Amino acid sequence: MANVRVGFIGCGGIANGKHFPGMSTQEGVDMCAFCDLIIERAEKAAKEYGTPDAKVYTDYKELLADPTIDAVHVLTPNIAHCEITIAALEAGKHVLCEKPMAATEADAKKMLEARDRTGKMLTIGYQYRHFAENQVAKKVVDDGWLGDVYYAEATYLRRRGVPTWGVFTDKSKQGGGPLIDIGTHALDLTLFLMNNYDVEYVVGTSFEKLGTLLDPEHQGQVNHRGEFDNWNNETYDVEDSAVGHIKMKNGAVINLRASWAINMAEEYGANNQAFTMLAGTKGGLDTKENRVRLNHVVAAQPTISWVGNKVQPYIPGFSQGPAPKSKEAEIWVKALKGEGELFVTADQAYTVTKILDAIYYSSKHNKPVYFDEVTGRPIYD
Ligand SMILES: NC(=O)c1ccc[n+]([C@@H]2O[C@H](COP(=O)([O-])OP(=O)(O)OC[C@H]3O[C@@H](n4cnc5c(N)ncnc54)[C@H](O)[C@@H]3O)[C@@H](O)[C@H]2O)c1
Incomplete structure (x- = not known):
């Protein structure tokens, strides 16, 4: 199967902190295009993470005109999420857009409509869901501990x-x-x-x-x-x-x-x-200090507490997995290859x-x- 070809629009803080390192550890991905209004940022990213023939741009429309690109990450300030995401979807690209989905509800609604119109995938970068304590909390809720x-x-x-x-x-x-x-x-x-x-x-x-x-x-x-x-x-x-x-x-x-x-x-x-x-109705939970404290039934003290990898013995099937930034990238790349579902849906992010x-x-x-x-x-x- 051919590599998925991915472009990045916005090469600032979150691009360097999460998207570039996260995507660079995935198999079968060509990080082939980088765009930033500040060209030096795109050039630096291309040099550090790009394929040998990676292209750099200051105008995102030129990046989107490349028909070999399958997907783009939209990593610009919030106000630009809507315009760039819609243009990307219309250009036939799948999109991972940073959070929040948009600066306004009206913009986010237009993005949902563009996704539906084009049939392309759209997901949003809410990586906190992948933190260990939040995965455990999710399992606790889904298993009915809280009622x-x-x-x-x-x-x-x-x-x-x-x-x-x-x-x-x-x-x-x-x-x-x-x-x-x-x-x-x-x-x-x-x-x-x-x-x-x-x-x-x-x-x-x-x-x-x-x-x-x-x-x-x-x-x-x-x-x-x-x-x-x-x-x-x-x-x-x-x-x-x-x-x-x-x-x-x-x-x-x-x-x-x-x-x-x-x-x-x-x-x-x-x-x-x-x-x-x-x-x-059956219990309570909090994720303060990056751990899950669960008070099951009614007790003065939490009955169970988990920290980091100590979680595993208590929750069958729970796996701490890779860091949130690569987990998000892993799920996204699987979806791009047709091997998995999106985890953060645009409908959830719209809400x-x-x-x-x-x-x-x-x-x-x-x-x-x-x-x-x-x-x-x-x-x-
Ligand atoms: N998931 C997270 O935890 C997280 C953390 C930080 C930021 N973010 C989100 O990421 C987005 C960017 O934040 P940041 O911290 O990287 O900001 P930043 O200012 O460091 O980077 C944004 C980059 O986008 C570039 N840019 C702006 N408009 C552009 C355009 N039209 N075309 C191409 N490039 C353009 C800027 O030159 C800049 O380099 C924001 O939406 C923010 O909410 C998410």
Whole structure:
């Protein structure tokens, strides 16, 4: 079987952090085209990861015109996901687009329609689903340990952690701040664990309190973890934290919290900022500190706890597998070869984006957002 030929549009942080290393470890893949507005980034990627004849571009349309390319990864700022993904699907390519699917619900809907129109595959880069603790949590839920999950908390909180590379604090390029950037992971994960995508209504608030107020000197003094540099408060124009209350059609509720900057007392470690809490009729679970704590029936203390590979003895059939970045690539390449199914469906990612969009709307207009019974789309009036 011929190798699958893959092109990459956007050669910045996530391309180098996840997509290039992840795809380079897969068999039967030619990483043959690289595009970035900054040509040096495309050239560097082609040199490090490309086939000997890999091509570089600054205009993604030229990359898409190459009929030998089977699939592309869309790794640009959020606002460009829709246009580039639709163009790629129309050009006959399968697409792995980074999260969030799009900056707005309307864009994400157009992407779904393009997928349906072209019959090409479309998936979104929600790799948190592959983390060991989240795989275990999924198995625990699916095996019925929790009973009916009726309440969840989806959390991605940084006390101080505003991304200072790229264009993350520019609303016109990203569509929003921490809610759309990291809240999107927490929400995707929670919907996935609950396997519940039927939303009744959403109420939310986004806060613009600290992003523009803190001067760089002050940022460095407030328990800043040093993971990220100080951000530029003069150009900051997105929210710094947000909360959402999501009511599902079956009565279940998800409370979503996301922040890049918030004055919470606790400082979560760099790897412990994203976690989910699930409450069911038989038991509860949380994934704090990258482990699964499960409280089965009603007990004062968790009855089982797993950390990393200690999971295996307790969950038959569970395999920790490769790192999330290569797991995502492995599943994607299998699907491209016709040997497997997509794991993150565009329909699931669309639901995440429509909820986030509705939270922003709810915050701006100070009212709940319901979803159309027939189309499932948010009702904005
Ligand atoms: N899955 C994750 O955990 C994760 C983590 C970080 C970022 N992301 C997502 O990845 C995307 C990119 O983020 P990043 O951190 O890599 O940002 P980045 O700024 O580091 O990289 C984006 C790159 O895209 C290029 N670009 C912009 N517009 C382009 C266009 N029209 N054509 C070609 N290239 C273009 C930029 O020059 C830049 O090099 C965002 O949507 C972000 O949400 C996902």
